Amino acid sequence: MKETIESLLDHALDQLIADGMIETKPGLQVTRTKDAAHGDFTCNTAMMLAKQAGRAPREIAQSIIDALPDDASVEKVEIAGPGFINFFITQENTLSIINDIISGGERFGKSNAAEGEKVQIEFVSANPTGPLHVGHGRGAAYGATLATLMRAVGFDVDCEYYVNDAGRQMNILAASVWLRYLEVNEVTLTFPVNGYKGEYIYDIANSIKAQHGDAFVFPADEVFKDIHADETDGGGSNGGDKEKHIDDLITRAKHLLGTKNYQQVFKAGLDSILDDIRQDLEEFGVPYDNWYSEQTLADRGLIDKAVEQLQMAGHIEERNGALWFISTKFGDEKDRVVIRDNGQATYFASDIAYHMDKFARGYQRVINIWGADHHGYVARVKAAIGALGEKEDKLDILLVQFANLYRGGERVQMSTRSGSFVTLRELREEVGTDAARFFYVMRKCEQHMDFDLDLAKSQSNDNPVYYIQYAHARICSVIGQLSEKQLKHDIENGSQNLNLLTERHETDIISKLDAYADIVHKSAFNAEPHLLVHYLRELATLLHSYYNAHQFINDDSNLHDARFNLIIATRQILHNGLTLLGVSAPEKM
RNA sequence: GUCUCGAUAGCUCAGCUGGAUAGAGCGGCCCCCUCCUAAGGGGCAGGUCGGGGGUUCGACUCCCUCUCGGGACACCA
Structure with a gap:
């Protein structure tokens, strides 16, 4: 629908240019409105054009509206406030989303927007010196969720764990x-x-x-x-x-x-x-396509090859018996040693070889998910990529900030060596995989997160994941009531009577459902799973509110069927969204 | 010192590439189960969006600066 409006506006602007009123088109910004009084979609183009046209925004808005081609799905167009152009979509068109969701089923919301672009996501990659702890959990949950989201919009994603088995x-x-x-x-x-x-x-x-x-x-x-x-x-x-x-x-x-x-x-x-880590991640719903051994880099001579390649390109200098990569030429703040004076390759050298190999394996895009403590490492790795002749923007390094753990209001210190830490396994066993997965991706990754163990471990309703799962289970329960009470639901009749869904609770849910595909798209392309988390929370709120306000099982069979179509569509979106997050959608709670 | 992330309600956080009266959850107070699961819903209270400049028709959002926090700055891995 948004695309339709954009294309209508685009035509109108072309017309204004032809009329000589404006010279260039600004980037179109069509957004969903927050307030139903403002229609369904709004556009601020008139205000952006005010300066170049030298006319009042509302006046320009009127000209744009006059030039808009007719479209059956647009009910009316209004000028509001300082010069917003508000679009009201016909009810028939708005309601069609319910049918689309029901017929789309589990596929609804997925697309091929990324056209099969080959991507590698490398994450966790913790040293195999001990079990994964809760700090690793965030990277695991984030990486796995990102992979699922990106696959949903058409990326061809491989997940990889880099095993530091040397050193x-x-x-x-x-x-x-x-x-x-x-x-x-x-x-x-x-x-x-x-x-x-x-x-x-x-x-x-x-x-x-x-x-x-x-x-x-x-x-x-x-x-x-x-x-x-x-x-x-x-x-x-x-x-x-x-x-x-x-x-x-x-x-x-x-x-x-x-x-x-x-x-x-x-x-x-x-x-x-390593077996322990593998099993741990698998149980956490974090599958890998590839476990890449650092040792094999040396065995295959890739480290020497990488250094050689840098040397031939003229980016290596010898100083005090060591070989230095002149990374400052590529934006790093200082040069870096790749071969120490004792002839040993540094960890950085194997990292260069590793990244060289990633591109050699044909990935069009490479995403590294690192802990924030590796921040100082970003510039030098990007420098190496540049020096090896790859485009630096093919490598995205996402830094996941630490999760600070709190127990009883006290900050928990973690250390693998001292052995005093909470393992990911302990966390999973105590709060369950669903809650853990959900908690970890609730915040955007560059945001510090306070992980309250007491709260996460408590089986109380403070755990936000239950709220969304409950909305799903509630719908399932209502549907279960049908057979118990010898009632039926005629989907076909429901879809004929969707126009009966006029309550505020109903129109709110419908427009929220309509936003789902956009959210999935944005979550995937911006690498922000938390957008989907918040969306699902909002949808669940609307459903619970609707549930309390209106009876789905109804004597009016047309209304009854229409409402069941609506809640079935809602259930589908809750299910699809939770699945993308790696969280189960239970039928009973 | 340099780099980086952050500062929004008592607490934990959203706020979509600047857009119409700043939103949730938790906590506090008050209501709602003879009715499809109360793990729910409705309402009230609570904000100088860290401070100060600037750009703009319009700034929580962009730029500069200051203050305060987290983290990073090895011939370690």
């Missing part, structure tokens, strides 16, 4: 597992400050013991001989360096265990945690 953190994990394994085998030791301390490390250690017995056991004095002191050693401020301490332990582990056995421990840790 120092993973070695720290391996060392942590090994040390816990020693403890499990009755070796007494002081666990390093910098090690991973979560309970799950013991689980992994125990499974290694079950499989390999004491094959990897060494006495404590052999393990800790000549190792740098840990931070807490020596007491007080005379402690050692916790970084050197853990690095020494890693070296010692590799030495004592030998490459093969060390790899076994390493792999046991990685596999166990």
Whole structure:
């Protein structure tokens, strides 16, 4: 309908140009009105033209209206306020949305607006050093919802998890597992400050013991001989360096265990945690198309290749024995090391290789969803993309702000290493997947979010997701009443009598239903799932209000059938919308 | 210090590329189940949209500036 009005206006403006009244057309802004007294759609073009035409806005508005072609769906057009042109749509045309929704079913609201553009969304990608915590949950929910929304408007979306299975953190994990394994085998030791301390490390250690017995056991004095002191050693401020301490332990582990056995421990840790993460995400309704291993980048020589490619393009310089990418040429604030003086590639180098490979795989658009703490990383990655000859705007980096957790009014501190955190799994088990998914996407992603655990965990009606689900269940219940009371609903007769839906509650719902497809489109293209959340909340409010004000089951069979058509359409939209959010639409509550 | 996100009702937040009297939820107060699920509905109270400039017919929205918060600024991963 909006398109129709835009095209009518476009014709009218062409006419005004032909008449010499104006010279250029401004961008058309046709919007849905907030107030029914202003009609169904409004346009501010006359006011925007006032200056160039040198005439009063209302006068221009009249000229535009005079030039508008006739259209059967437009009931009347009015000038209002300072010069708004308000369009009133015929009732027949407005009501057709109900039939459209019923016949469209689950497909209603979907489109092919994006024409199958190939997109990759990479999200979560947490280091596999421990279970996902509630902070990761936001990225997971947001990424999965965005993927679903984008698919709904015709993008060809792949979801990817980048597995950081190489590097120092993973070695720290391996060392942590090994040390816990020693403890499990009755070796007494002081666990390093910098090690991973979560309970799950013991689980992994125990499974290694079950499989390999004491094959990897060494006495404590052999393990800790000549190792740098840990931070807490020596007491007080005379402690050692916790970084050197853990690095020494890693070296010692590799030495004592030998490459093969060390790899076994390493792999046991990685596999166990990665399996856990996979399962966790799957249960959260967050499916991935691809799990991309960082290690394979090095194995396939892609890191060297990326550095080489930058070198050939003249973007690499050697300084103090290290290789630097001159990222300042591409808008970064300082240059970045890609190969350290010890010959090791930096994490950034593998990131460059990774992004190079993303484009090599044919994605027309790449979306990275990162935690806000990676903000400083955006400029350098974009610089690398530019240096490799790709268009920087093909890469969108969306920063998801942290969710601050509150429990009993107190801010909860999270740390993977100290082991004191709330896992995503715990959250899911306590509040349910529906509430968790919904909560996470309620706010736009760049907004800080206060996640009140007590509130989310409470099964009370404070949880907004129930409100929307309840609207859906209520409609289902009413429909269930039909068979219980031996009543019928004739859809065909209902659609003949939609003009009986004249109550304010009814017209409000109808115009809200009419806005659904727009909301889906906007949510997807702007990457703002919260728009859909708010929409569904508003629709549910209208439904509940309608329910309290009017009886759907009615003695007047024409009105009865028409009302059932309306609530069936409403149920369909609630169902479709909740599904896009990854939230269930229960028939009973 | 630089970059970045934010500041809207007591609290948590919407406000669509500037548009007509700024909206929800929670909390507070008052009403509504002999009636399709009260996990609901109706009403009242509550706002200098952080401060100050500017652009515009018109600013919560755009620009500048200041104040106050979150976060980021490694040859770490």
